[in-house]
Amino acid sequence: MISIDNDYLQSTLLNLLDIPSPTGYTDRIVHFVGKELESMGIPFELTRRGAIRATLKGRQPMLDRAIVVHLDTIGAMVRELKPNGRLGIVMIGHWPARFAEGARVTIFTDNRSFRGTIQPLKASGHVYNEEVDTQPVNWDNLEVRIDEKVYNRDDLEALGFNVGDIIAVDSSPEVTDSGFIKARHLDNKAGVACQLATIKAITDAGITLPVTCHPLFTISEEEGTGASSILHGNVAAMVAIDNSTVAPGQNSREDTVIIAMRDQGAIYDYHLTHRLIQLCEDNSIPYVRDVFRHYRSDAASALSAGNDIRTGLICFGLDASHGHERTHRDSLEAVSNLLCAYLQSTPRITHDRNKLGPLEGFPLLNVGRED
Incomplete structure (x- = not known):
């Protein structure tokens, strides 16, 4: 297994966290990622609005893969200029008002x-005395x-x-001696850093x-459209990289890679998901599985747009998503290692080279069946 440059991963993450990129205001971070790809010699194209599609050329045509992350984050928008000289606001993306209270921001x-x-x-x-504790918490x-x-x-x-x-909203990052990384907007800038570190590892090797x-x-995952219009016609499988939700009732951890089985927008492809699980086991990559009930990823938006592709979702563990977030560098390393293993693996379902094809060669699930 090729090694990940963890110093590059962490420094890139901190650089990304320093760039404001709420949905609708992503041009600057697009330029940053574009320059990173240029420095590695990776060809890429931009859509009209700035989504990036890069290419790592492989030996075999017609079974292209995609790995996808989103550059946009949650934020807010001015909805009212108030008589008291302050600004009324609405959220960008979906996040609780209680985590907005006290946030330092740039307008x-x-x-x-x-x-x-x-x-x-x-x-x-x-x-206001006790009213500061009894007033409703809403936008x-x-x-x-x-x-x-x-x-x-x-x-x-x-003005x-x-x-x-x-x-x-300011990200305010902090890296602890114990390996935790705390910041707003780790969703999904930690995923972006993992993807760039993976590309660098493959290129350097x-x-x-x-x-x-x-x-x-x-550039628009937080508002629900994400990967709806960026896929190449030859892509047969796509793996999204995003955060998992560490909380009671969830199986996610902050120090492993998490393989999602489903979320509210998609049931992830059985064959692709189990291939990812096998790669973790074959390469001693720590992992857990999880199911997300109130969650939607770039993979779901790609399927909703009508793309007939196999989809999977791998995650870094994240506590307090869309709030005061925290992950661990072990989880980011595990995600990057799995991405490297996946991209180096050979596709097994050659039937997928056809947009439409015969029954012959189509996989047959047979686990636990007695014939």
């Missing part, structure tokens, strides 16, 4: 950026306090604020893959 107007903080409407106990109960001398709507308009301005692989980087 991007048409001409410049401003700093601010998301505050509950009743933020001071010295003024209508939040506002952005801007770090400028603004006291009314006219002041906001004079150039508008409804629709995008708001990025001079490996020619058995089939062509297209690393994909999407």
Whole structure:
């Protein structure tokens, strides 16, 4: 098994976390990833809106693979310029208002950026006493306090604020001596770092893959469209890389790779999923399986768009997804190792080279059956 450059993985992750990229404001991170691919000599193309499709050329045609991550994150948008000189907001992506309270943010107007903080409407106990604890927790109960001398709507308009301005939440990363990485937006910048580290490992080792692989980087997963329009026509199988949910009632861990069996948007392909499991076992990669009830990935958006492909989902373990997130570098290494093993493996279902084909060669599940 080729080795992952863990220093590169971690430094790339920290660089990605430093780039604001809420859905709808992803141009800068697209340029960053594009330059990383250029530095490794990897050819790629951009869609009109900026999703990236790269190519790692393989020996065999017509059984192309894709591995996909998303560059966009959760965030917020201005919905109201308020009479008190503050901003009413709505969420970008889906995340709880309780994790927005106290977040430090950057607001991007048409001409410049401003700093601010998301505050509950009743933020001071010295003024509101117990009401600071009893007020409802929802997005209508939040506002952005801007770090400028603004006291009314006219002041906001004079500085150039508008409804629709995008708001990025600070990532505030921290790496502990015990190997934990804490930050907002590990979903899915940790996945992006794993994908780039995998590409670097394969390129540095001079490996020619058995089939062509297209690393994909999407820009609208948090709003639900993700990989709906970026797949190459020859792609037969796609593995998405994203976060898992570590919580009671879930089987995920923060120090392994997690192989998803299903989520609310997809039941993942039996053959591809079990191939990933076998690769973990053959290469001593620590893994667990899990099922996600309130979760949707790039793979689901690709299937919803009508793509007839086998899909799988592998994850790094993540505590408090879409909140104050935490993972462990062991999990990121395990994800990268599995990606390397998968891309070097030879496809077993040659029937998949056909968009439409005969019964002959189509796999037959026969586990546990007595004939």
